[in-house]
Structure formats: C-alpha cells, structure tokens
Amino acid sequence: MVTVRAPATSANLGSGFDTFGLALDRPADIVSVERAHRTTIEVTGAGARYIPEDPEKNTVGAVAEALDAPAHIHIDKGVRPASGLGSSAASAAAAAVALDELYGLGHTREELVPVAAEGEAAASGEAHSDNVAPALLGGFTVVADDGVTQVSPDLSLVACLPDIVVSTRDARQVVPTSTSMDDLVETVGNAATLTVGMCRSDPHLVGRGMDDPVVTPARADLITGSEGVEGAARAAGATGVTVSGAGPTMLAVCEPGTRRAVAMAMIDAFDDAGVDATAFQTSVGEGATLYD
Numbered sequence: 001m002v003t004v005r006a007p008a009t010s011a012n013l014g015s016g017f018d019t020f021g022l023a024l025d026r027p028a029d030i031v032s033v034e035r036a037h038r039t040t041i042e043v044t045g046a047g048a049r050y051i052p053e054d055p056e057k058n059t060v061g062a063v064a065e066a067l068d069a070p071a072h073i074h075i076d077k078g079v080r081p082a083s084g085l086g087s088s089a090a091s092a093a094a095a096a097v098a099l100d101e102l103y104g105l106g107h108t109r110e111e112l113v114p115v116a117a118e119g120e121a122a123a124s125g126e127a128h129s130d131n132v133a134p135a136l137l138g139g140f141t142v143v144a145d146d147g148v149t150q151v152s153p154d155l156s157l158v159a160c161l162p163d164i165v166v167s168t169r170d171a172r173q174v175v176p177t178s179t180s181m182d183d184l185v186e187t188v189g190n191a192a193t194l195t196v197g198m199c200r201s202d203p204h205l206v207g208r209g210m211d212d213p214v215v216t217p218a219r220a221d222l223i224t225g226s227e228g229v230e231g232a233a234r235a236a237g238a239t240g241v242t243v244s245g246a247g248p249t250m251l252a253v254c255e256p257g258t259r260r261a262v263a264m265a266m267i268d269a270f271d272d273a274g275v276d277a278t279a280f281q282t283s284v285g286e287g288a289t290l291y292d
Ligand SMILES: Nc1ncnc2c1ncn2[C@@H]1O[C@H](COP(=O)(O)OP(=O)(O)OP(=O)(O)O)[C@@H](O)[C@H]1O
Pocket: 009, 011, 050, 051, 052, 057, 058, 059, 060, 075, 080, 081, 082, 083, 084, 085, 086, 087, 088, 089, 091, 092, 122, 123, 124, 131, 166, 167, 168, 169, 244, 245, 246, 247
C-alpha cells in the first residue's frame, strides 16, 4: 500500500484568475492506494457523503484512468468539498503521486500536473491546473500554457470557511466574459506586485497584489457577509483578503503575529452575518508528501 498526503490549496489569489495557486500547510487529504484489476473508491472524512465513489465521477478515478493504474483507492478527506480550498485537487494530486509510486512509473511532479488536472475535469468540467499545481509542487505556483513556475514563500495565512456551499461550476458562471483596458492594466500591475511579494515573502506586497477589480467582486456576491469579513480581517492585521478559489472560503494574508486575531475577527464577522464559520490558521505548505 502507498499513502500520500496532499494539501489544501488556494487558487487565483485575486489578481491571478486561473493562473496563481498557493499550497496551505493545512488542512489536507490523505489517499491510500493498493493494486487492483479495476479501480474502486472509498471516501471517508469531511463532506464524504457529498463525494461520488463512482470512478467516472471522482477526481481520483480520472487520475487512475489517465495513468492506466487501476487500484483500490481510499480517500480520507481533510478538505471539505465545494470549499474553495482545492478539495477535488487535493485528492487528485495525492492519487497521482501515490499511483505513480505504486506502479513505479517515474513521472516528475511537473509531469503529474496535467494528469491530476484530468481529475479536475471530472469534478468541474474543465481541466484547470491552478489547484493541482501547488498541491503537487508546494509553495506559490504560476501555471501557463508552457508549464509551471514555483517559489516557496514564508507567509502567515488564515483560511476562513463559512458554512455555505458554492460549487466551482456555479462560481464560474458569474465570471465576466470581457473586461475594460483600465481593469486589465490594474490587474496586470497587481499580479506583478503579488509575484514580487511571493519571491520576497513580503505580506504587504502580496496583500496589495491580491486586489482584483474583475472576478472577485462578481463572486463576493455569492458569499453572505464577505464584505464585513474582509473589513474585519484587515482591521485585525490582514494585509490582503480575497475569495479563495471559487469560494466560499475567504483567504487572508497576515502580518506576522496577527493570525489568531485575524481568524477570530473573520469568524465573528461571519457570525454577525448569520453564518457559522471555521478558520484554519495556516501558512504556505509543501506539495504532496509520501508516507513511509
Ligand atoms: N475526490 C474528490 N474530492 C472532493 N470533491 C470531489 C472529489 N471527486 C469529485 N468531487 C466533486 O467535486 C466537487 C467539488 O469540487 P469543487 O471544485 O467544486 O470544490 P473545491 O475543490 O473545494 O473548490 P475550488 O476548486 O474552488 O478550490 C463536488 O461536486 C464533489 O462531489
């Protein structure tokens, strides 16, 4: 048996829609695989009852198919589905690494990015790589048509998950189909600022660079209380706040030493809007890790 842990991830980071991704230190999915003649799947843990065990509908089934590596696959979910924390990607990335090891296929992590993205297509209809890339490689990743770039910054983060369900499919429907030149110029400037901030582990540059005039405002309307949560997090020491992935999680980048205060402020602000929430006080994490 081979067992792999793969982390939650936060895609977009505001200005990097479908491009930027960040691995979080926690939460994570744990996937175990054993050789079999045909693929079967068993799911336990957070939100397990909402996740299909049919290999054609589960992200790990698509990965087993893409690698031609049938197995009995057990997924222990630490990342709730439809959270905006790359739940489907965490399972896909863990399965890709585990099956590669089980069958001795020898793929690099970069080669496994498009394989795990096939799993994402099974969940949301599109093979986007912005969650699977950081889940496989760790740190901050930029996905482009010709490959993935990665750095490993040191940043304090809070991911606050409200008790609301937003599916990626629905959240993609509200994304504007065009934008103005002014918004394009602002977004490019912010994305560049964020990237420099990641290279320097600078929470102020990263926070500033997370501002996004196009996609995030459209999606914030799907998250009850998001405006109050952003204000409360900033007042408690966050340097930037955005919708994580397709939502509903809100991600805050924090000044060192303010993580606990930011987490409490975000939970209280959701509570003021009548929404229960859980906050993960976390940091930038590693990619999928094999257990001995
Ligand atoms: N192994 C899996 N883990 C989680 N969800 C899965 C898995 N396989 C299939 N799914 C399906 O994928 C959907 C959840 O994926 P979705 O992309 O909406 O959420 P997410 O991964 O938390 O969000 P995001 O991509 O915005 O970070 C659900 O419909 C779920 O049933």
